[in-house]
Amino acid sequence: MNNISVLMTCPMFPYLEQELETRFNLIKLWNPSSSKPEFFKNYSNFIKAVVGNTKVGADADMIDSLPNLEIVASYSVGLDKIDLDKCKEKGIEVTNTPDVLTNDVADLAIGLALAVLRKICVCDQFVRGGKWIRGDFGLATKFSGKSVGIVGLGRIGSAIAKRAEVFGCPISYHSRSKKPNTNYIYYSNIVDLAANCQILIVACALTEETHHIVDRKVIDALGLKGILINIGRGAHVDEPELVSALVEGRLGGAGLDVFENEPDVPEQLFALKNVVLVPHVGSDTEETSKAMADLVISNLEAYFKGEPLLTPVL
């Protein structure tokens, strides 16, 4: 398959790059030797596959400029950076990486909640800064038994619920529709969910409907003792509203893996001790990155051999 041209949209994971290079004719969109317009002039007709991720996917412009594009294999489970309608219209296959990253993302959601409530990062700084010699650290907030509200009860949301349950946390959720076969409490309205839980965790897909689903009303309902954990997308949350609620002390705290303008994080958050910030690392473990890369490769190989796709989206 070394004559099949595959476009990689940005640096993702060295192992994935190497594996793509050995199997295909890999073209890197970020290659400094060509400017974007020149690049597309030279290569666009040859490209049959695009490998994108959460930073750079395959939007309408890109799809239009690749007349022979047949498949988009995303190194992510989220599809918000891919113009799915355009792909459907043009009969372009799309694959993603579900399931392999579910556990890591769910682990991080709970890890962030524990870090915020138990002030783990603040404590670590306290000790490293030599402050313990001068006096004890204060009290934190217990995690076990706190009510957890999950926005989106898909694979990741369910995995989060399963973990929180063993800590004795009562679970409630908001979703497009009530899920059969669960005992968790359902709220058809996200404001009601926020009003009735202490830890609100965003775990749904980003779509037009869920853009800014966590807005001022939700933040107010979550309130002084509430904690927001976002392992979805930055655009799920009205970030300026979140920042002012935290700065003004109207929200109890936040654990954030995603931001509206990554890698830029609002600087007003840096001084806050009730906030934990991590740089979009939800699935960033050695094991899962490799599993995701293997899935991307397997999907591409299956496609070009005429075999069924492993994780098709459309």
Added chain:
Amino acid sequence: MGITTQDQFLTAHAHSVQALLLSGTHPVTSDTLRLLPSPGLIVTTSAGLNHIDLPECQRRGISIAGAGNLYSEDLADLAVGLLIDVLRKISVADRYIRRQLWPSKGEFPLGFKLRGKQVGIVGLGSIGLEVAKRLEAFGCNILYNSRRKKPSIQYPYYSNILELAKNSDVLIICCELTEQTRHMINKEVLLALGKEGVIINVGHSAVIDEQEMMGCLMRGEIGGAGLDVFEKEPDVPKQLFALDNVVLSPHRAAHSQETILALRDLVVGNFEAFFSNKPLLTPVIMNQLF
């Protein structure tokens, strides 16, 4: 009133003392107890009992009320929190962002997966069991070492701590300090845990040979550590501050607002029970200890 020593104070008030309230920081030896003719009760707020002369108390018929299982959930929560932080580099990542390194340096190093890890719990009392229950939900495989095998527990038991370490990716110290457990986690055990192994301590600091652990961490002979306790608190070895694979906590595992309030209620409840001749809420049963 002037400054009196503890002994002078006790001698002056001895005859009226019927009960003692202790934290974990002041040892109560047979010498101290000898100054008190009739304390019927010791109430301790600490999780452990190694600061109390237990045989002497048993000999004199002094009842002891402990903290029971009050701290178990908080300690287990912190053990899990520290483990996720070490494996997923949460504190390091938080520092990375606050130092504005994300826009300039870009990619942050990968962490390690929790699911499928072999977790060896050292001490399967109420804290160890709460840790086990939690980590099972994260897909970890639980193993344990304890004074005795627990007949009702399904997890694989290792009577030898070295064997436990050899078969574990993570060791979580949840046990008390006794003669047997002092420096039980020594160099041999740490090397058996290995280059990618992680150690978490929410038990007693002296269970781990801290000097050896420091050496192993600095030489990369173990993968990382999450520590709530240290041998010479609040003095923490400064060599740890330079390490990114270590998360440090100032002995606050049990200190949540909720638990401190519950502790107050428990202490008061135990005193009230004692002075109204009712059973203690959280009696320490002597013959289970030795």
